[in-house]
Amino acid sequence: MILVSACLLNHPVRYKGDGNPCPLLLELLAKGKGEEIFPFCPEVSGGLPTPRPPAEIKGGTGADVLQLKAKVVNKEGQDVTAAFIDGAQKCAQLCMEKGITVAILKQRSPSCGSKAIYDGTFSSKIIAGQGVTAALLTSIGIKVYGEDDLTPELLEKLL
Numbered sequence: 001m002i003l004v005s006a007c008l009l010n011h012p013v014r015y016k017g018d019g020n021p022c023p024l025l026l027e028l029l030a031k032g033k034g035e036e037i038f039p040f041c042p043e044v045s046g047g048l049p050t051p052r053p054p055a056e057i058k059g060g061t062g063a064d065v066l067q068l069k070a071k072v073v074n075k076e077g078q079d080v081t082a083a084f085i086d087g088a089q090k091c092a093q094l095c096m097e098k099g100i101t102v103a104i105l106k107q108r109s110p111s112c113g114s115k116a117i118y119d120g121t122f123s124s125k126i127i128a129g130q131g132v133t134a135a136l137l138t139s140i141g142i143k144v145y146g147e148d149d150l151t152p153e154l155l156e157k158l159l
């Protein structure tokens with residue numbers, strides 16, 4: 001089983017209240033592979049509402065947030081670090097319980113980004129680094145891909 005960012009399967013969990021569908025993943029669902037895919041949204045599981053103000057990591061990356069060296073702050077200036085860490089921990093726990101070793105997560109999200117995230121200035125600038133959940137999953141040995149890594153060949157190998 002593979003864990004997938006719920007928004008990539010068009011679940012309406014993004015901060016704007018919509019989804020961010022990935023055609024390759026939707027195709028898998030249409031082919032009846034739904035039982036091998038576990039949708040999860042760490043921000044909603046961490047207790048944040050939908051819709052919600054957008055948030056970015058300030059002063060570092062997801063790994064820094066987990067070490068309490070950086071914070072996640074929303075566009076209204078509220079510190080939402082605790083909810084992001086809670087969602088990441090719930091995601092890691094679920095992967096361990098279900099024996100999930102691979103995740104496909106939404107690139108650039110402060111939770112789910114696997115290689116790139118926004119820089120914390122809400123100016124669309126991107127920096128290298130992982131979101132909070134991607135960093136925690138990586139630290140416990142889960143292989144994390146972004147939707148931008150996906151090819152039909154890779155998906156066939158993973159499922």
Ligand code: SF4
Pocket residue numbers: 005006007008013014015040041042043044106109111112
């Ligand atoms: S936290 Fe992850 S799953 Fe949830 S909306 Fe953001 S990118 Fe999608």
